[in-house]
Amino acid sequence: MIVRDGYELDEQETGSAISSEESPDVDATVNGRDERRNVETKTMDNLALRASGVVKRFEIQDGNRNRKGLRRLWPFYKRETFEALSDVNVEVRAGEIYGIIGMNGSGKSTFIRVISTLLFPDEGTVEVFGVDVVKNPDEVRRMINRVSVDAAFFRSLSAKENLRYSARLHGLSPRDARKRYKEILTRIGFDHNRVSDQVKSLSRGMKQKVAVSRALMSTPRLLLLDEPTTGLDPRSKRDVQQFLHKMRDEEGTTIVITTHDMEEAERICDRIAIIHDGRIVAEGTAAELIEIARNGRGEPTLEKVFFKFTGEEWDEYE
Amino acid sequence: MNVMRKLLNEFWGAIGFVERDFALVKRYLGWEVYWLIYSAVAGITIALIGVTTGDKELVLFLVVGAIVWGFLSLLFEFVSETVAWEMWEGTLELTFMAPIKRITMLLGNTLFAVIYGLIRSALILAAMALFFSINLGGANLLTAVVVLVVSSLAFIGLGLPAAVLPILNREKGVQASHIFQAGLLLVSGVYYPIDTLPGWLRPISVISPATYTLRSMRAAIMEGATLADVAGDLAIIALIAAVSIPLGMLIFSVGERWAKWKGKLKIEG
Numbered sequence: 293m294i295v296r297d298g299y300e301l302d303e304q305e306t307g308s309a310i311s312s313e314e315s316p317d318v319d320a321t322v323n324g325r326d327e328r329r330n331v332e333t334k335t336m337d338n339l340a341l342r343a344s345g346v347v348k349r350f351e352i353q354d355g356n357r358n359r360k361g362l363r364r365l366w367p368f369y370k371r372e373t374f375e376a377l378s379d380v381n382v383e384v385r386a387g388e389i390y391g392i393i394g395m396n397g398s399g400k401s402t403f404i405r406v407i408s409t410l411l412f413p414d415e416g417t418v419e420v421f422g423v424d425v426v427k428n429p430d431e432v433r434r435m436i437n438r439v440s441v442d443a444a445f446f447r448s449l450s451a452k453e454n455l456r457y458s459a460r461l462h463g464l465s466p467r468d469a470r471k472r473y474k475e476i477l478t479r480i481g482f483d484h485n486r487v488s489d490q491v492k493s494l495s496r497g498m499k500q501k502v503a504v505s506r507a508l509m510s511t512p513r514l515l516l517l518d519e520p521t522t523g524l525d526p527r528s529k530r531d532v533q534q535f536l537h538k539m540r541d542e543e544g545t546t547i548v549i550t551t552h553d554m555e556e557a558e559r560i561c562d563r564i565a566i567i568h569d570g571r572i573v574a575e576g577t578a579a580e581l582i583e584i585a586r587n588g589r590g591e592p593t594l595e596k597v598f599f600k601f602t603g604e605e606w607d608e609y610e
Numbered sequence: 611m612n613v614m615r616k617l618l619n620e621f622w623g624a625i626g627f628v629e630r631d632f633a634l635v636k637r638y639l640g641w642e643v644y645w646l647i648y649s650a651v652a653g654i655t656i657a658l659i660g661v662t663t664g665d666k667e668l669v670l671f672l673v674v675g676a677i678v679w680g681f682l683s684l685l686f687e688f689v690s691e692t693v694a695w696e697m698w699e700g701t702l703e704l705t706f707m708a709p710i711k712r713i714t715m716l717l718g719n720t721l722f723a724v725i726y727g728l729i730r731s732a733l734i735l736a737a738m739a740l741f742f743s744i745n746l747g748g749a750n751l752l753t754a755v756v757v758l759v760v761s762s763l764a765f766i767g768l769g770l771p772a773a774v775l776p777i778l779n780r781e782k783g784v785q786a787s788h789i790f791q792a793g794l795l796l797v798s799g800v801y802y803p804i805d806t807l808p809g810w811l812r813p814i815s816v817i818s819p820a821t822y823t824l825r826s827m828r829a830a831i832m833e834g835a836t837l838a839d840v841a842g843d844l845a846i847i848a849l850i851a852a853v854s855i856p857l858g859m860l861i862f863s864v865g866e867r868w869a870k871w872k873g874k875l876k877i878e879g
Binding site: 433440453460462 | 618619622623625626629630633634637638699700701703704709711867872875876
């Protein structure tokens, strides 16, 4: 399925909605992506995430508040707002790895926060495995975990102490947690000799690995990853990506990942959504999206797809 | 998930906060010693005012005032700065996403504060007793400990509304919570008898749990009062706790919901 400017098009309909030269070949096999689609088909009977008509507005933080004086305190004072999310509709199937790519400020993190029960939508609904995130946040929190782009820790505590603390909050016994985080840290290439070091002494990449372990340790049903591999070296990135696949394949974890890394999105995601100015402007498998961008001039890439839907050059952004 | 399992998760969640705070104290043990010396010196300085009058009873009155106020303000700060501290570390979203009740988070934090505060108060009392050659032989320390523990509950209740202030205003919220503390210090008879207050302020001292804590603690340490002797005050403190904890939780949850509508939980990004 492709979503473009709010119109949902079935695979059969895409040909009429998009010019013939852009028509996606949904059966295309690119770099083994057909295998991922098999996984998708096997697990598509139930939804892990459904977001319907999600709108989130924020008040514009005016640096010159005094100009408005006491009027701001009036309860009916109309505050200026902007839409961080505009009518976002997303459905993620259980066991799927769903990527969201977009520029800074496009609404990726806001959407992740809404799913995480940290932010209430102004309009629309979000359900995690059928449970509403606003009405039953406690139940949703038992099913999810998240890694944010800036991994937050108690910096004076060691990596081990931070992991133990997180394990307690998620109802894991220290012994189970230790076994689990050791396995994960080994898989993603974290030097075990550093596990007792204070987090503030670790590099950004190492902190990110600990953050990934912390989230994976609780074996969530839905894992929310907000640019999880930012700051990791290529090998560590690959280790994390492989581990995400392992989690999905062996434990059936559904993963929603936001990323700036087009290669990463293409390599690990079953489907990808492009978000721009708070709107999902395109959605499909990497193969489908690339086919849309095919225009006969050179090899199409996800960067070209991004440009096509947003009008923004990825190179300039990076 | 069955009820037993859920309760067990909440219990281990609370223990998680205690372990975390204990690890942090251990990490900064040198600073803790420094802070302990500072608190003891501050208490001694206040009690020396009593020495100038030559009234031994006044010295003990001030010693108990300094120790109780040290304990209660530590507890109040722990509760009211729970959120502010996590905001500073950047872990607030992580903690708020954890599958535990908010009351568990707040009580877990304060459980550590109660244990830590009791040990600290005992050490300061010992230091002050040595400095002023106070004989604590007649004091009923069991009553003193029970009074402090029961008072902790009432202070947790008062600290909960203050805990939400840093969410409402990240920059000024913590300072605003000090207004509560200053008010309690003024009306509760920490360093002077309540009779000294102007008539219009005295009714407020009736609703401050610190008033009853101080009265019971002075009775326990200065007169050796038993638990039965202070039962009336303990009942009032427990009543204040029974009202203030649910009310504080309600205010906290309203503040949290507001923050989730306004997007105030995020630090950046």
